[in-house]
Amino acid sequence: xxxxxxxxxxxxxxxxxxxxxxxxxxxxxxxxxxxxxxxxxxxxxxxxxxxxxxxxxxxxxxxxxxxxxxxxxxxxxxxxxxxxxxxxxxxxxxxxxxxxxxxxxxxxxxxxxxxxxxxxxxxxxxxxxxxxxxxxxxxxxxxxxxxxxxxxxxxxxxxxxxxxxxxxxxxxxxxxxxxxxxxxxxxxxxxxxxxxxxxxxxxxxxxxxxxxxxxxxxxxxxxxxxxxxxxxxxxxxxxxxxxxxxxxxxxxxxxxxxxxxxxxxxxxxxxxxxxxxxxxxxxxxxxxxxxxxxxxxxxxxxxxxxxxxxxxxxxxxxxxxxxxxxxxxxxxxxxxxxxxxxxxxxxxxxxx
Amino acid sequence: xxxxxxxxxxxxxxxxxxxxxxxxxxxxxxxxxxxxxxxxxxxxxxxxxxxxxxxxxxxxxxxxxxxxxxxxxxxxxxxxxxxxxxxxxxxxxxxxxxxxxxxxxxxxxxxxxxxxxxxxxxxxxxxxxxxxxxxxxxxxxxxxxxxxxxxxxxxxxxxxxxxxxxxxxxxxxxxxxxxxxxxxxxxxxxxxxxxxxxxxxxxxxxxxxxxxxxxxxxxxxxxxxxxxxxxxxxxxxxxxxxxxxxxxxxxxxxxxxxxxxxxxxxxxxxxxxxxxxxxxxxxxxxxxxxxxxxxxxxxxxxxxxxxxxxxxxxxxxxxxxxxxxxxxxxxxxxxxxxxxxxxxxxxxxxxxxxxxxxxxxxxxxxxxxxxxxxxxxxxxxxxxxxxxxxxxxxxxxxxxxxxxxxxxxxxxxxxxxxxxxxxxxxxxxxxxxxxxxxx
Numbered sequence: 001x002x003x004x005x006x007x008x009x010x011x012x013x014x015x016x017x018x019x020x021x022x023x024x025x026x027x028x029x030x031x032x033x034x035x036x037x038x039x040x041x042x043x044x045x046x047x048x049x050x051x052x053x054x055x056x057x058x059x060x061x062x063x064x065x066x067x068x069x070x071x072x073x074x075x076x077x078x079x080x081x082x083x084x085x086x087x088x089x090x091x092x093x094x095x096x097x098x099x100x101x102x103x104x105x106x107x108x109x110x111x112x113x114x115x116x117x118x119x120x121x122x123x124x125x126x127x128x129x130x131x132x133x134x135x136x137x138x139x140x141x142x143x144x145x146x147x148x149x150x151x152x153x154x155x156x157x158x159x160x161x162x163x164x165x166x167x168x169x170x171x172x173x174x175x176x177x178x179x180x181x182x183x184x185x186x187x188x189x190x191x192x193x194x195x196x197x198x199x200x201x202x203x204x205x206x207x208x209x210x211x212x213x214x215x216x217x218x219x220x221x222x223x224x225x226x227x228x229x230x231x232x233x234x235x236x237x238x239x240x241x242x243x244x245x246x247x248x249x250x251x252x253x254x255x256x257x258x259x260x261x262x263x264x265x266x267x268x269x270x271x272x273x274x275x276x277x278x279x280x281x282x283x284x285x286x287x288x289x290x291x292x293x294x295x296x297x298x299x300x301x302x303x304x305x306x307x308x309x310x311x312x313x314x315x316x317x318x319x320x321x322x323x324x325x326x327x328x329x330x331x332x333x334x335x336x337x338x339x340x341x342x343x344x345x346x347x348x349x350x351x352x
Numbered sequence: 353x354x355x356x357x358x359x360x361x362x363x364x365x366x367x368x369x370x371x372x373x374x375x376x377x378x379x380x381x382x383x384x385x386x387x388x389x390x391x392x393x394x395x396x397x398x399x400x401x402x403x404x405x406x407x408x409x410x411x412x413x414x415x416x417x418x419x420x421x422x423x424x425x426x427x428x429x430x431x432x433x434x435x436x437x438x439x440x441x442x443x444x445x446x447x448x449x450x451x452x453x454x455x456x457x458x459x460x461x462x463x464x465x466x467x468x469x470x471x472x473x474x475x476x477x478x479x480x481x482x483x484x485x486x487x488x489x490x491x492x493x494x495x496x497x498x499x500x501x502x503x504x505x506x507x508x509x510x511x512x513x514x515x516x517x518x519x520x521x522x523x524x525x526x527x528x529x530x531x532x533x534x535x536x537x538x539x540x541x542x543x544x545x546x547x548x549x550x551x552x553x554x555x556x557x558x559x560x561x562x563x564x565x566x567x568x569x570x571x572x573x574x575x576x577x578x579x580x581x582x583x584x585x586x587x588x589x590x591x592x593x594x595x596x597x598x599x600x601x602x603x604x605x606x607x608x609x610x611x612x613x614x615x616x617x618x619x620x621x622x623x624x625x626x627x628x629x630x631x632x633x634x635x636x637x638x639x640x641x642x643x644x645x646x647x648x649x650x651x652x653x654x655x656x657x658x659x660x661x662x663x664x665x666x667x668x669x670x671x672x673x674x675x676x677x678x679x680x681x682x683x684x685x686x687x688x689x690x691x692x693x694x695x696x697x698x699x700x701x702x703x704x705x706x707x708x709x710x711x712x713x714x715x716x717x718x719x720x721x722x723x724x725x726x727x728x729x730x731x732x733x734x735x736x737x738x739x740x741x742x743x744x745x746x747x748x749x750x751x752x753x754x755x756x757x758x759x760x761x762x763x764x765x766x767x768x769x770x771x772x773x774x775x776x777x778x779x780x781x782x783x784x785x786x787x788x789x790x791x
Contacts, residue, residue, distance in 0.1 A: 050463035053418065057459050061451030063425045068448045071440020078429030078436075079748035085430050086759040090766060093419040097770065100415035104777055146513070150750040298441040298517075305520040306445055313452035320483075321456070324464050327471050 003303040004293040007069040008277060010310060014065055016269045018058035019129075020176075020262045025052040027177015029095060029122020030170070031196070032115065038108070040189065041115055045099060047184040047332035052099060054321060056092075068306050072296035073280050076142060080150040081132065084157050088128045095121030123170070130169025134162030134211075137272065138218050139284035145295060151285060161211075161218050168207045172265060175200035179245075179261045183254040184332040190254075197249050197257070205242070208268075221287060222275040231274055238267035358756040359431045359747040365760065367729075368722060369767045370424050373417030375721045378492060378537070379544015380410045381458075381485035384465075387571065388481045392474045397789035402568045403481070405786045406548060409778055411466055416774045418459075423763070431756065435736055435746035438514045442507075442523050443498055450494035458487025489537060496536055500529040502737050503728070504598045510740060527598050531591040532728070538583035539724065542684055543717035545576030549691070550714035551782045553707040560701045564786045569710075573695055577688035584681045589644070595731075596645035596653070599738065602731035604656040605665045606674035607641055608634075615639040616653035621675075626667040629656055665733045674727040680720040687713055 025048045035041040067074040078085055094117040102114035138161050141151040175197050182193035215222060225231045241263035248257035276282065280296060283289035297303065384403055391399035425447065428436045436443075461483035469477055501508075507522025508515045517523060549572025555565035596603040604610070608619040610629040618640035622631035639649040646653070656664055687709055694700040700707075736743040 050467040051460075053463055054456060054460040056418070056422075057451060057455050060422065060425050060455060061448060063429075064444060064448030064451045066444075067429065067436065067440055068444030071436055071444055074429045074440065074444070075433040075436035075748075078426055079431070079433035079751055082430050082748070082751050082755055083759070085426060086762065089423050089426065090762065092422050093766065093770070096419040096422070097415050097773070100412060101773065101777065104412070104781070298444070301520070302441045302445060302517045305517070306448060309445070309449050309452060313449070317452060317456045317460075321460055324460050324468075327464060327468055 003300055003307065004297050005278070006307060007065075007297070007303055008273070008280070008293045010307075011062065011065055011069060012269060012273045014058060014062035016266045018055070018062055019265045019269060021055035021058055022052070023173050023176045023265060024048070024180035024258075025055055025177070026122045026126045027173040027175070028181050029118055029177070030126055030174050031177050031181065031193075033119035033123065038111065038115075042103075043185060043189065043332055044181065045102070045118070047181055049099065050328050051325065054324070056096070065306070065310075069298055069303060070280060070291070070293065070296045071298060072148060073291050076148050076150065076291060076296075077136075077140070077281060080140060080142070081135070081157060084128065084132070088125055091121045091124040091128070093121075094118075095125070126170045126173040127166040130166035131157065131162045133169065133272070134165030135159075136281055137165070137215060137222065137276070138162060139282040139287075139290075141285055142281070142283045142289055142291065143285055144289050148289065148291060161214055164207065164211050164214060168204065168211050171200055171204035171207055175204055175245075176258075176261045176265065179249060179254075179257050182249075183258050186331060194249060194252070198246060201246050201249070219282070221282065222272075225275050225277075228274070231271070234267055234271045234274060238264065238271055241267055355751060355753040355756055356744060356747050358753055358760055359751070360743065362431060362756060362760045362763070363427065365764060365767065366420070366423050366427055368725075369771065370417070370420040371721060371725055372718055372771075373413050373420065374488070374492065375536075375540040375543040375718065376413045376547060377410060377417050378485075378488045378540035379542065380406055380413065380547060381481070381488045381544070382541060383544050383548045383571065383575065384410060385478075385481045385485045386575070387568075388478045392478050396567075398563050398567050401564055401786050401789040402571070405564070406551075406568075407466060408781045409547065409551075411462075412774065412777050412781065414462060416770055419770070420767075431748055431751065432736075432746050433748035433750070435741065438741050438746070439502075439737060441514060441516050442501060445517075445520070446494040446498040446501075446524065450491050454487050454490035454494060456487075458484050458491060461487065492537055492540065493533055496533045497524045497526075497529045499728075500532050501526050502735075503532075503732055504528040505737055505740055515737065515740060528591075528594055531587070531594040534587040535583065535591045535724075536721075538579045538587050539717065539721055541579040542576060542583055543721065545572045545579060545688075546684070546710075546714055546717045548572035549576055549688075550711045553710040554782065555786075556701055557704060557707050557711065564789070566701060569700065570695065572710075573688060573691045573700075576684070577692045580681070580684035580688045584685060588678075588681060593645055599731070600654045601656065601659045601663060602665055602670070603645070604654060604659075605667050605670040605731055606727050607653075608667075608671045608675075609641065609653055609655045610657060610667075612652060612655040612658050614642060614652045615649050616641040616645075616651075616655075618644065619675075622671070624668050624671045629667055631671075663734065665731050670727055670731045673723040673730065677720050677723040677727060680716055680723070683713075684717065684720075 028044050028048050032041050032044045035044055063074070098114040098117035098121060102111050102118065105111075135157055138159065141156065143149040143151055178193045178197040178200060182190045182197065185193065241260050244260035245257060245264055248260050278292045278294065279287075279290040280293060281291040283291070298306075384406055387399045387403040387406065390396055391401075391403055428443075461480040464472065465477065465480040465484055468480065472480070501523055504527045505515065505523075506526035507517065507519040507524070509518050510516070548568055552565045552568035552572055555562045556569060559565070592603075595606075608622055608624060608631050609616055610631070615638060617636035617638045619631065619634055619636045621633070621635040623633050624631050642651040642653050643649045645651070656667065687706075691700060691706050691710060694703050694706055732738060734742055734744065736746045
């Protein structure tokens with residue numbers, strides 16, 4: 001395996017890690033729009049408050065890794081998707097500050113504003129990430145090397161296929177968030193999240209099937225790997241996790257359901273990545289103009305240096321991330337949201 | 353207004369607004385780490401109270417810092433596509449390393465520190481505050497290293513139409529990285545100390561017997577004095593000497609030296625006009641600039657007249673921002689020295705003048721950071737990568753002026769709102785009565 005392929009995989013791992021981890025926060029945020037009371041919304045926020053920040057770093061690191069390993073992709077796609085990206089950034093800003101701000105002023109009006117910012121700031125990225133993936137799978141309007149000029153427009157990004165993929169990702173994140181929240185709560189709320197997860201799964205499955213069928217028409221070039229056994233192994237694992245998710249949800253195996261749902265997004269990303277490989281961004285003007293892991297990459301020295309950095313840094317990072325998740329395992333404690341911790345309103349427990 | 357001008361304006365707004373927050377969070381993180389240590393080891397509930405209190409201010413600042421930092425991470429690609437393609441082989445690596453080594457550490461342990469007080473032992477809880485501080489400080493290293501490579505590129509060669517890496521070590525430890533990093537980190541520590549000291553002063557002004565206020569103030573003044581001195585001497589001085597060696601145009605611009613000469617004077621005060629390059633009402637010390645820059649009065653310092661017009665940085669902004677930064681830096685030493693003197697005489701708790709001065713000086717280190725950054729970045733112009741790529745050639749060719757204008761207005765409004773909210777919440781929480789102390 002050459003360095004470029006290793007980096008293709010590593011960027012894929014970062015994207016998958018982001019989707020699994022920030023995916024449930026985004027889902028919980030989108031679900032909070034439909035919370036039945038303000039107290040219930042506090043539980044939603046408390047369930048993600050200690051970890052959402054670390055989860056979002058996956059996105060920043062993914063952006064940095066893309067810049068370092070495949071700068072041409074970073075430069076071409078981000079400037080090409082300019083306005084869509086600005087919209088995404090606005091949503092992420094609103095979300096980041098609302099989690100912090102909502103409980104700082106004890107006034108219903110204040111909390112309401114930030115609850116909306118939190119909900120919409122989560123829902124919008126859940127859709128936009130899918131729209132971005134949809135556009136990449138469909139191919140984006142880039143011209144020939146070495147400049148790879150962009151030949152599209154903002155409205156071109158909102159094509160039916162990309163919007164369909166946006167709905168797929170939205171349904172998935174809502175399901176993933178519901179499964180997570182069910183794991184972190186008890187009683188009626190947990191039961192309701194179980195039902196929402198199953199409903200969202202049905203919607204997701206239908207949309208995903210439709211999107212796959214549409215892909216055959218829109219991007220037939222993505223189906224050239226069907227002779228590769230790896231494609232079928234990944235596809236089989238994807239199907240297995242697709243079956244396991246509703247089964248575990250129905251039978252009340254909360255943690256296993258979360259693992260299965262995480263596996264769904266990981267294998268979805270891997271199947272799509274393998275199908276596109278070695279292209280990172282197919283071109284819709286001509287497949288010969290596609291950005292690949294070879295024509296868009298940094299030099300071997302940079303890729304090698306970055307690999308060393310990743311091999312040292314990532315295991316350490318995974319170690320303490322797992323440690324923190326273990327510390328916060330179990331049910332979300334009511335009053336463990338930012339408000340309580342930041343306002344210092346919580347009485348000291350017996351431990352201190 | 354063309355797309356280039358708007359893209360530059362947008363970058364200035366984005367980086368300027370973002371850079372309000374990291375110095376505060378780096379500085380506060382270390383203050384928290386010390387307070388938590390004292391609270392834990394000395395079993396002193398008041399220090400725990402100090403930790404809890406300032407953790408609120410830290411958390412608010414950190415959130416806005418993260419929110420605005422997301423924009424920074426992606427702005428190079430959206431607005432500066434030519435730049436991103438040119439520097440990607442070098443510039444992306446430190447950004448990714450920041451994520452892997454620093455930002456994950458800071459964010460993950462931040463969650464544990466803020467929410468885990470009752471879930472882990474006191475030792476682990478203190479350790480989490482240390483990791484937040486270490487993560488924040490390492491974060492600054494990678495960002496300053498990346499920016500320093502733009503100032504003094506090294507470890508690379510221009511090949512295939514882009515800068516390609518030849519030595520990662522040389523690129524990261526380029527000639528300006530360490531001088532700038534030490535200067536930035538000490539400035540951040542001063543910023544954090546001023547927040548703690550100023551807020552403590554406010555509480556003492558309300559109640560001179562506040563134990564919370566006294567302990568926090570002692571911490572802030574001790575820490576603030578040490579780093580206010582170190583920031584200027586040696587680190588500010590070393591950084592200036594490095595600029596004199598590696599970026600003579602910038603040095604001439606910030607120091608206001610418009611003609612090359614031996615025994616060059618240090619301009620203490622002046623009102624710059626350009627063009628033509630001219631300083632009125634000048635107060636200067638003959639020979640001092642040559643001495644400070646190169647260690648001898650006889651050394652020749654290159655003035656701005658030696659450089660072709662198209663290679664000169666803007667003279668007015670660089671001179672004004674640099675000189676005001678220096679004035680503020682000296683004020684920090686004076687104020688903290690004065691406060692430390694009153695502290696040793698045991699009179700600080702009642703000295704309302706010093707307390708008021710400390711309180712009103714809270715925003716000044718942030719202002720000094722902004723001015724310093726401005727001098728550094730404007731002084732690098734007209735280059736986006738010094739001597740390798742001009743700013744005027746680096747923006748995204750496909751992004752129109754209308755698009756940049758739209759997002760500039762949008763983000764301008766969002767930043768105004770965020771800034772106002774941040775200030776409102778910080779003041780509200782800083783004025784709040786600390787939660788009762790319990791061990």
